[in-house]
Amino acid sequence: MGLGRIVDPVTKHADNILKMLKDPKFRHVYFDISWNEVAKYLVSSPESLKVASQVLNQYPDRFLFGTDEVAPSDQKSYLRVYEQYAPLFALLKEETKNKILKTNYEKLFDNARSKVRKWENNHL
Numbered sequence: 001m002g003l004g005r006i007v008d009p010v011t012k013h014a015d016n017i018l019k020m021l022k023d024p025k026f027r028h029v030y031f032d033i034s035w036n037e038v039a040k041y042l043v044s045s046p047e048s049l050k051v052a053s054q055v056l057n058q059y060p061d062r063f064l065f066g067t068d069e070v071a072p073s074d075q076k077s078y079l080r081v082y083e084q085y086a087p088l089f090a091l092l093k094e095e096t097k098n099k100i101l102k103t104n105y106e107k108l109f110d111n112a113r114s115k116v117r118k119w120e121n122n123h124l
Contacts, residue, residue, distance in 0.1 A: 032065075053088060061104060065085070
């Protein structure tokens with residue numbers, strides 16, 4: 001969900017994300033919020049937290065959280081970005097948080113599996 005290493009100012013970035021979320025041509029697009037650089041900006045101030053939580057709560061089906069940690073040495077390292085998002089997660093509706101952390105991933109990947117099998121049957 002970042003633009004290189006820049007997602008600041010968050011309000012302008014949120015406006016760009018909202019344009020895509022509202023455009024039916026991009027209904028297939030999901031946003032990954034797992035990058036620590038994105039987290040840094042989204043939790044940087046009360047204003048950025050408010051903007052981010054409003055966008056996520058308005059479009060809870062379009063965001064995913066994962067981790068960008070490469071070969072973490074321990075669980076603390078692995079959970080670093082998750083912990084970094086604690087102030088944002090606290091502002092989300094429980095349903096939104098659950099979708100972002102779990103069910104959006106399940107839905108997206110479960111649906112992808114059936115689409116791939118359908119494509120294979122039609123083309124192989």
